[in-house]
Each structure stands twice: as C-alpha cells, then as structure tokens.
Amino acid sequence: MRTYMVIPTYWSGPDGEWKEGDAVYDHATPLNEDGTLIRALRSLQILDDKNFTLIILATVTNNEYVDAMEKKLKKMLKETEIPVNTILFTEKNLRALKKELYRDLDLPDVLALRGYSNIRNLCLFIPYILDAEIAVLIDDDEVFEDPAFITKAKEFIGKRFYGNTIDGVAGYYLNEDNEYYDKVNIVPWMTYWDRFGGKREAFDNIIGKEPRLKKTPFAFGGAMVIHRNLMRIVPFDPKVTRGEDTDYVINSRIFGFNFFLDNELAIKHLPPPKKHPVWKRFREDIFRFLYNKSKFDNQSPNTNLHEIKPEDFDPYPGQFMKPDLGDKIFKTNIILALNYLADGDVQACKETINNIYLARYDAIPHYNTYSTYLEFQKKWRKLLEHTKSFGSVLKDIILEGQIITFDKYSFQKKKLLEQTHIKKEIKLEDIDLFKQFTRKELRRLFFISEIINLGKNEFVFKVGEEKSCIFIVLNGVLHVFKKNSMTGEELLVTEIKQGEHFNETSLFLSEPHTVSIKAVTSVDLMMIKKEELMNIIKENSELSSKILWIISKKLSQRLIQTTKKFSDSHEQTSDVSDIF
Structure with a gap:
C-alpha cells in the first residue's frame, strides 16, 4: 500500500x-x-x-x-x-x-x-x-x-x-x-460553554468503549x-x-x-x-463554530449529496451546531468578562465584551x-x-x-553491527555466505539475526548440547575441541576465523554436538535460528535456493577435507561433520 x-x-x-x-x-x-x-x-x-x-x-x-x-x-x-x-x-x-x-x-x-x-x-x-x-x-x-x-x-x-x-x-x-482527555481545568465561565464536557462525553463514547x-x-x-x-x-x-x-x-x-x-x-x-x-482563544472558537453551524443552516436539498444534521454529530461538535449557539456565546462572554473585571484586567474585559459584538455582526458569515x-x-x-x-x-x-534517500540496507546493517565490538568498517556482503545475496535479501537475513557477544574462553556450545541455528563469525577467533575416545584428552580439531560460518547441519539434523567450540579472543557472532531461516526458505524460493546451494557447497568442501584427513591419519580426531 x-x-x-x-x-x-x-x-x-x-x-x-x-x-x-x-x-x-x-x-x-x-x-x-x-x-x-x-x-x-x-x-x-x-x-x-x-x-x-x-x-x-x-x-x-x-x-x-x-x-x-x-x-x-x-x-x-x-x-x-x-x-x-x-x-x-x-x-x-x-x-x-x-x-x-x-x-x-x-x-x-x-x-x-x-x-x-x-x-x-x-x-x-x-x-x-x-x-x-x-x-x-x-x-x-x-x-x-x-x-x-x-x-x-x-x-x-x-x-x-x-x-x-x-x-x-x-x-x-x-x-x-x-x-485522551484535554488537560484543562473546568472553571465557572465555562458553565454555558461546555465544550470540554461535550468532548469528554464524546471521547468516552467513541474512544473509551468497544468496538x-x-x-x-x-x-x-x-x-x-x-x-x-x-x-x-x-x-x-x-x-x-x-x-x-x-x-x-x-x-x-x-x-x-x-x-x-x-x-x-x-x-x-x-x-x-x-x-x-x-x-482570544474563545473568540477563535466563536468564529469556528458559527461558521460550522452556518453550513448546517445553509444546506439545500441535493440529489447526490447527504443531508447533515447536528444530532448526527452529538455530543461533540453537534451541541455547537444548534439554534442555542448564540445564547451560549452571549452568556459565556458575560461570565468571562465579569471574571476579568473581578481580577482587575479591564482590557481583557473589554475584549471579551467585544466578542459579543463580533459574534453578532462579524463571525456569522454573510x-x-x-x-x-x-x-x-x-x-x-x-x-x-x-x-x-x-x-x-x-x-x-x-x-x-x-x-x-534512505538506504534500508545500510541502516539495518548499522543497527546489527552496533551490537558488536567491531570498530572499523566491515563489508558483510564480502563474507562467503552472503556473496550471492542481493542487498534486499541481506536485509531479510539481518532482520531475523541476533548478535552473540562472547568473551575469551566462553563457549558457543559444549559436547552434548543442541543448538539449532547457523553462526557467522563477524569478529574474533574460535577453536573446535573434541575428546580423544581412547585417552580422554581434549584435542584441537580446527580453528574458525572471521567471515566463516558453522553449525549448518543443525538446520537439517537435531543431534547433540560431539564437539565443543570456544572463543580464544573476544568474539561477535551473527546467529540465525533454524525456525526463522526455514520461514524464509518457505516464503522465498529464490532466496532459499541460494541458501541451500551455499550450505550444500560448504558441506561438500568440508566433507572432502575430512575424507582427506581420514586417509592421512588412523586417529579420527578430525571428525567434525556435526558442526559443519
């Protein structure tokens, strides 16, 4: 729209x-x-x-x-x-x-x-x-x-x-x-000019009640x-x-x-x-309501137009469109003028009396x-x-x-990166996972992303835990550890650096992790949850094709690397398929 x-x-x-x-x-x-x-x-x-x-x-x-x-x-x-x-x-x-x-x-x-x-x-x-x-x-x-x-x-x-x-x-x-009420004090001069009382009743009926x-x-x-x-x-x-x-x-x-x-x-x-x-404010009201009332009074039958009646606009502004409007104006000005006179403000009293003259001769449209x-x-x-x-x-x-000319991409990117420790400019579009995406598609991903900040030696997850999301490293370095099944010794499997992504298999498999991943520096991760990503995949076929192609390509590359390591070593400490 x-x-x-x-x-x-x-x-x-x-x-x-x-x-x-x-x-x-x-x-x-x-x-x-x-x-x-x-x-x-x-x-x-x-x-x-x-x-x-x-x-x-x-x-x-x-x-x-x-x-x-x-x-x-x-x-x-x-x-x-x-x-x-x-x-x-x-x-x-x-x-x-x-x-x-x-x-x-x-x-x-x-x-x-x-x-x-x-x-x-x-x-x-x-x-x-x-x-x-x-x-x-x-x-x-x-x-x-x-x-x-x-x-x-x-x-x-x-x-x-x-x-x-x-x-x-x-x-x-x-x-x-x-x-939703006007912030006014109801004072004696308003006795016959119950504008705010009428508004309050109208507001309670229209704003304050269902439907x-x-x-x-x-x-x-x-x-x-x-x-x-x-x-x-x-x-x-x-x-x-x-x-x-x-x-x-x-x-x-x-x-x-x-x-x-x-x-x-x-x-x-x-x-x-x-x-x-x-x-002066009352004078403006006088001109305003007398003008509105004259529109009701002057209307003539017309086949293609609808008749308007003051009652259709009750209690506000309808009560000021009726025959007693002139009487209300006169009485209100008298009381207000007396108030001014009692306070010693003679000039304001004169201006208020002048309102009566204006209401009779100037304010009514000719x-x-x-x-x-x-x-x-x-x-x-x-x-x-x-x-x-x-x-x-x-x-x-x-x-x-x-x-x-608002750049939605830059705005969403800035909003995302403000949550990280990154001080210098970073081109997210240069990260492998994002290279094939348009700026509009990246905005969709930024919108569903969360930023995870880790201190040194904090874990992304440990062995036995489940995390159904994909992580992209925006800043810092992480180490992947796996216990040697024979000795129980914790072995370094690999290192994950800025620009890399991991845990893609959790999008397709719900299995406990067999490795632990720990930050060795302060780390900023961009996390996209499985449910959010799957919603996008269902809604946008073009974007889903790109995501699935990038993930399958990365998994194939890692499978080739793992197979090569298996062929070079009898100790299968490099089996990291569950995190990639």
Whole structure:
C-alpha cells in the first residue's frame, strides 16, 4: 500500500518576530530555535512498519524567511537519523509546481501554503500527485510511542465494515499523562460553554468503549488516515480558520464518505504551552463554530449529496451546531468578562465584551457557506483531474525536494553491527555466505539475526548440547575441541576465523554436538535460528535456493577435507561433520 506520511511544520522569524500581515499559527517555531519537529522525527525510529515516504510540509509566517527556514530544515533533516525517504516541500516548491500546473488552466488558484486548511489540502494534494493510496497526517508536536502505529493506520483503510467503506480513519491524542482527555481545568465561565464536557462525553463514547472501530463525529488533524478516493473528492474547506479536522469529517459526510475512529490508533500529543489569552482563544472558537453551524443552516436539498444534521454529530461538535449557539456565546462572554473585571484586567474585559459584538455582526458569515464550499470542491476535483495530463512532470518537481534517500540496507546493517565490538568498517556482503545475496535479501537475513557477544574462553556450545541455528563469525577467533575416545584428552580439531560460518547441519539434523567450540579472543557472532531461516526458505524460493546451494557447497568442501584427513591419519580426531 503506497503510503505517505505528511507532517506540516510552522516557523516564524527569529525570537518569534511577527509583523502586521504575517500568518498566525498556534505554535510557530522561531528560526533561532529547534522546536518540536526534531523530537517527532526521532520518534519515527520506534515504528515497526517503515514502508512509507515522509513529506515535511514547511511554512513560515512571512515569506521573507523562506530561505532561512529551508536552510535550517535541510540541515536538521540531514543531521537527524530519519529511517525513511524524506521530501521537504516549501513555498519554493509550491511556486514551481503552480507555474507548471496553471500554465494553460483557466482556474482560480486553490493551492496555498498559508492557513491551516490550505496546508491540510497540500497534505492531500502532494501525496495524490505521488500516487499515494493513503496519506497519514501527523503534526510536528507529536511523538510516536506505539511501534505498531503505521501497521494499525493501514489495517482497515479502504476496506468494508458492516457494509460501509472505511474512507478515513481517525486516531486520537494521548496527553502527557497517557489520557485522551484535554488537560484543562473546568472553571465557572465555562458553565454555558461546555465544550470540554461535550468532548469528554464524546471521547468516552467513541474512544473509551468497544468496538474498536466506530463512526466518528470528530477527528484530530494530527492523527488522520485518508484514502485516495476520499482525498480526490473531498478537500478541506479553506474558509475554516480553526477546527479544520472536524469540519473535514462533516464535509466527508456531505459527500457520503465514512470516517471511523480506531480506539487503538493513538499518538502522544505534547504541544508547547498556549500563548494566547482565554478571551482570544474563545473568540477563535466563536468564529469556528458559527461558521460550522452556518453550513448546517445553509444546506439545500441535493440529489447526490447527504443531508447533515447536528444530532448526527452529538455530543461533540453537534451541541455547537444548534439554534442555542448564540445564547451560549452571549452568556459565556458575560461570565468571562465579569471574571476579568473581578481580577482587575479591564482590557481583557473589554475584549471579551467585544466578542459579543463580533459574534453578532462579524463571525456569522454573510454568504452561503454550504454552496461556497461546494463550489470550491468542484474546483478541487477539476484541478486533480487536470493533473493526469502532466505524466511525471509534477512528480519530478515534488521529488526535487527529496532530502533523504534512505538506504534500508545500510541502516539495518548499522543497527546489527552496533551490537558488536567491531570498530572499523566491515563489508558483510564480502563474507562467503552472503556473496550471492542481493542487498534486499541481506536485509531479510539481518532482520531475523541476533548478535552473540562472547568473551575469551566462553563457549558457543559444549559436547552434548543442541543448538539449532547457523553462526557467522563477524569478529574474533574460535577453536573446535573434541575428546580423544581412547585417552580422554581434549584435542584441537580446527580453528574458525572471521567471515566463516558453522553449525549448518543443525538446520537439517537435531543431534547433540560431539564437539565443543570456544572463543580464544573476544568474539561477535551473527546467529540465525533454524525456525526463522526455514520461514524464509518457505516464503522465498529464490532466496532459499541460494541458501541451500551455499550450505550444500560448504558441506561438500568440508566433507572432502575430512575424507582427506581420514586417509592421512588412523586417529579420527578430525571428525567434525556435526558442526559443519
């Protein structure tokens, strides 16, 4: 399944410098700081499934900082050990893309790297151009703690569930205490604005109860999985200033697409502290919910579209889509203003009273939000249809931003060798056992291998023990001993050095060993268990042929050597067939 993970990251001028006209984001990282992105990137290492490409979608509050941001991010990405192919996409890449895309197309520009919804649309558009089957949307203030996150993200998307296609999957956030609730204190001014109480009820019903998959009325922008069919039809609404994630669930429902929440798909959310005062954050909520409500109010019957009702989104966000929303806003602002006044903060009190005016005259859209979104959706579909005529041109423009081409072989090899005492570079592909294997095949072997570290005079195994595995000597020297059946004396049979392998016969025979093998220096062994190797042999006929050919060839060579020794000596102390 072709998978792209997209992480938007937001940056500002040094020390958070902001000028009139600059874009506003919650946690834009100043260019003289590292922010939270590097923490998110490092956490990718924990993921079991790394079969995806990462897209870093980078935006800045003012385009005068684009060059500085790009330089900083390129350095950060190259210095961070990212275990997947990684593409950096900035305003420069967007300009090049649009120059080609709109060359002969008479269509309003629907792509922008400014504003949350526009950025989310690029989270869909770029993977779509790259032929993604699914896009996994993550935020830069999150950390992966579940190794199976990507496995779970892919598990249900695109499949059928009780007759419904799973077009989108919502995960959820865990806070620093590993709870799915918002970390807020319920205070008196929230009496009529029970947003967090509504969310808590919704979260308990959808996240906290079985079954694992449920249709959801909400989603989290930093934990969304979107199928190609959905990204092709449903864009984010660029008119929404906040809450674009849950608004996307509403839009999807209009077009008959299904969003399910997976209550096992969780990611740790560790945002920086909020900087804006309460009255300002509440103002953003006012604009957001009044906009959403107007979409419900303005919808008109349409043969091909689905009617949306506030009750379908209860308890959250449905309770804020109903006729009493204006009354809730008024009462809440009055209580909050009195709180500020009691604390002596007159300016905040004035701003809160101003919220009442804005809610009545500015926040309610003076146009049909429903039909406006449908018009935008038509432009979106037309644009995506138009991209088919470009062949690989648009892909090539995006791929020019590829910063990291991840070498899976080198990564797996490095991970393996980190467990040894080897300090200098060692070419595992030059070891006899591995010479015939491709890098992809070697990766399979590295994945099922274990490293055994032995000190001087430690045994790999002794006479009478059974070890059903093959050993490859990566470092050091071992001696093979066998007791003389006549005298009981322990005789040195042979020496095993770096690059050699032994114990192959245990893959075919389960017999106690008649020799002992001991380290005469510090030794690092690569061990592959019989069960693991046999699984590969069953799954991959080409690889199994190579393995069996190499083992049979080595056994033949050793048999010839042993036969020669038998012919030269009456004392059969060189019978080491059981270890080779």
